[in-house]
Amino acid sequence: MKLFVFLALAVATASAIPAPAPRTADGKLIPVPVKDIQGRITNGYPAYEGKVPYIVGLSFSGNSGNWWCGGSIIGNTWVITAGHCTNNADGVTINYGASIRHQPQYTHWVGSGDMIQHHHYNSGNLHNDISLIRTPHVDFWSLVNKVELPSFDDRYNGYGGWWAVASGWGSTCTGCSLPDWLQSVDVQIMSQEDCSNYWSLHENMICINTSGGKSTCGGDSGGPLVTHDGNRLVGLTSYGSGAGCEAGYPAVFTRVTGYLEWIRDNTGISY
Numbered sequence: 001m002k003l004f005v006f007l008a009l010a011v012a013t014a015s016a017i018p019a020p021a022p023r024t025a026d027g028k029l030i031p032v033p034v035k036d037i038q039g040r041i042t043n044g045y046p047a048y049e050g051k052v053p054y055i056v057g058l059s060f061s062g063n064s065g066n067w068w069c070g071g072s073i074i075g076n077t078w079v080i081t082a083g084h085c086t087n088n089a090d091g092v093t094i095n096y097g098a099s100i101r102h103q104p105q106y107t108h109w110v111g112s113g114d115m116i117q118h119h120h121y122n123s124g125n126l127h128n129d130i131s132l133i134r135t136p137h138v139d140f141w142s143l144v145n146k147v148e149l150p151s152f153d154d155r156y157n158g159y160g161g162w163w164a165v166a167s168g169w170g171s172t173c174t175g176c177s178l179p180d181w182l183q184s185v186d187v188q189i190m191s192q193e194d195c196s197n198y199w200s201l202h203e204n205m206i207c208i209n210t211s212g213g214k215s216t217c218g219g220d221s222g223g224p225l226v227t228h229d230g231n232r233l234v235g236l237t238s239y240g241s242g243a244g245c246e247a248g249y250p251a252v253f254t255r256v257t258g259y260l261e262w263i264r265d266n267t268g269i270s271y
């Protein structure tokens with residue numbers, strides 16, 4: 001019923017909706033991995049240097065070519081990203097401490113043997129869209145630092161209504177000569193119930209309200225969603241609607257609290 005109410009509203013404001021969103025038979029939106037959507041963080045702002053020291057730019061290579069994702073440093077030898085980023089990758093160049101995408105403080109190259117993709121990652125419905133990357137040791141300073149995971153005490157926190165910051169470089173701009181400065185956007189996390197009106201939501205997914213066209217977009221995949229309060233990594237950019245990033249549909253992230261045990265078992269990191 002709520003879905004029909006929404007559709008009625010959508011018709012009333014049809015000029016603001018660029019294209020009908022592809023839907024499944026039951027009326028839910030069809031997920032498109034953010035890696036495959038054109039664009040970048042929409043209606044955000046340039047992140048000042050050192051605002052997001054935990055983000056890394058990930059330049060993957062594989063049989064199907066090269067692709068770009070974001071990731072987060074969660075320990076001196078660990079980066080976390082989305083499963084659809086590491087899927088079928090042979091290797092990745094990790095860019096640390098960058099504001100301009102192609103001007104990192106330094107890089108490390110890591111092969112697929114050091115990528116731990118969740119064994120139940122599903123490329124169809126994007127369940128368990130999470131991977132770890134074991135990296136050479138990095139020292140922390142103002143421009144390269146880790147972000148903390150939620151504590152086990154918060155594992156059942158839904159975070160509905162909380163404010164958080166998402167960051168990323170968006171997709172490669174072919175033939176673009178301007179510096180590709182890191183973008184951030186402040187967004188509100190939606191309740192699981194509200195988001196389920198739009199998506200067939202797995203319990204280990206977390207959504208943001210993209211009203212005002214504020215959203216993650218292509219090339220932001222795998223990148224961080226970090227709470228304003230407490231600075232905890234609660235989401236990894238996963239998917240959105242094929243109707244586009246500014247169409248106002250909720251953007252979906254991998255819910256980090258659903259994987260705290262898996263992360264601890266693979267990395268030893270827990271809070």
Ligand SMILES: *[C@@H]1O[C@H](CO)[C@@H](O)[C@H](O)[C@H]1NC(C)=O
Nearest residue numbers: 188190194195209210211250
């Ligand atoms: C998103 O936030 C806007 C502005 O606060 C609100 O009007 C709208 O109802 C929210 N959308 C959803 C789906 O929760």
